[in-house]
Amino acid sequence: MPASVHADLDRLARLVDSALRVEARLTPKPGLVDHRNNGAHSDMDLHTLTVSADALAPWWVEFGLVGTRYARTPGESGDDEAFLADLRSVGRTVEQVMFDATDGINTHKGAVFAFGLLLGCAGRRIAEGRRIDVGVCDDVAEVATAVLVDDLIASDRAPATAGERLFRDHGLTGARGQAASGYATAREVGLVAYREAMEILAVQPHLALGPMMRDRALLHALLAMLAVNADTNLAHRGGVDAMGWVAGRAERILARGGALDPDYVRLVEMFDDELIHARLSPGGTADLLAVTIWLSALPQAPA
Template sequence: MAGIAHSEPLSVTCIALLAADALRSEVWLTPKPGLVDSVNNGSHSDMDLPLFLRSIDAITPWLHQFYALGLQDFLQPPQAMLMRIRPTGIACEQAMFGATQSVNTHKGGIFSLGLLCTAAGRISAHRQPLTRHGMCSEVAAMTQGLVERELKNCRQPSTAGERLFLAHGMTGARGEVQSGFLTLRRHVLPYWYQEDNPERRSLNALLRLMAYNPDTNLVARGGMSGLHFVQDYARRLLKSGWQKEDLQEMDRQLIIRHLSPGGSADLLAIATVLMAFPQ
């Protein structure tokens, strides 16, 4: 998929399956500290690998729909798209919850990947080549003002994201998409090919995300001290060099503390999709 440029709109199957494959690659990747992988359930008592795979199967058809909506509504201004795709996002979440008996496996992934697929549809409809820069810019344009509307103007917080913004100024997934995935563009994508082995490449990307992503999942579970513990731990491993045994020990430490960097797992899937395209 590297180096893709299209004179005709990208097949709806292509971007949606890339996104679904990225989710599958993420959940199978092992060892992932604090997260569900092929060896254990991380810090989760209500999730396991088969549950995640069922969730991804339920989500995949809706990823096609996000891309199709981007194609269909490409003449709409970008700031109108968030409301236009929201019903699809809600339906996708309902499909996920139906497959997981109401366990939230991929709500953050649906939000970010849905926007990315929509962005790809809009760019393809304009007969423009799909690039990392172009897709990130389109996601930022579609979500301009989102943090202000949904977090800064919130007077009575009812969700974890709203409460974390009020308490700590953290913008979570909303801030990441509004910035055009700035954390990825700054801390992950430029270092993607530091590792030659694809598995180490993904694990290194996850470690970089744990080091630099202000992951609201960690704060929700362990407060700011939990976030700082994971960030400091990941930065030490990146500085000293790491082996799988180091990640296995980090996994044990995060499980003891009930910490799970779920936001970083979502961003790893986004990074995997973006790196299938030219810069």
């Protein structure tokens, strides 16, 4: 394999590692683990997320390597079924690495699933000599629709996980639905809100530039996604009503300007306190924020 392919895979894997750490450290976040507190989690804190990210770091490149084995020649449709099966097999190993590192705590299960698919599809693009851009989400949509169908829509197995139960009882498609949509919420809501916020903040000279501005724009993107994402973590802990309640609270903050409001820290800290009190954590939306961060480092797809 050419050294340049390895270098590209390595760069994208490092971007995942960085996206997870940036997401975890972003403070304040409603209901989630951050510098301020453990959010609505009694079993993990920022240290647990860091230990987990450290353990996962060497593994991200493996998903890209799987992708390189499924490179297609122009006009060839490829074997998506085998590609997906290989990605999921690496995914199960990596999930176990996470559980071993955290003594059984679910720190990054959703992230492993999302970035397994994104890096796998990116690796396939690199080996095919195609450009890596946000359009990699379209490749994920094509590959991951089978996960949604096989695991949920066409499955006659008894539900084994919270996500599977929530599909059976309420038709919620959770992490699988997001993947099958090509991460539409991250791409069309999170990334758009992030870029708009960066543009607005960049022309306000009294504001601090650099990382602080980026964090503020990321928080704005998180609020925008909280207002629309059917997060199965919320439904698991608080029932489907909890999803609507959290979305409504995020909408009210956005109506005041979201993280662009001068008083945004106080507004988000109040939201955080309410979610902690209700024991609600939007972990799926945090995963989508990590995906947004990763996508923000890629060029846009050609129109």
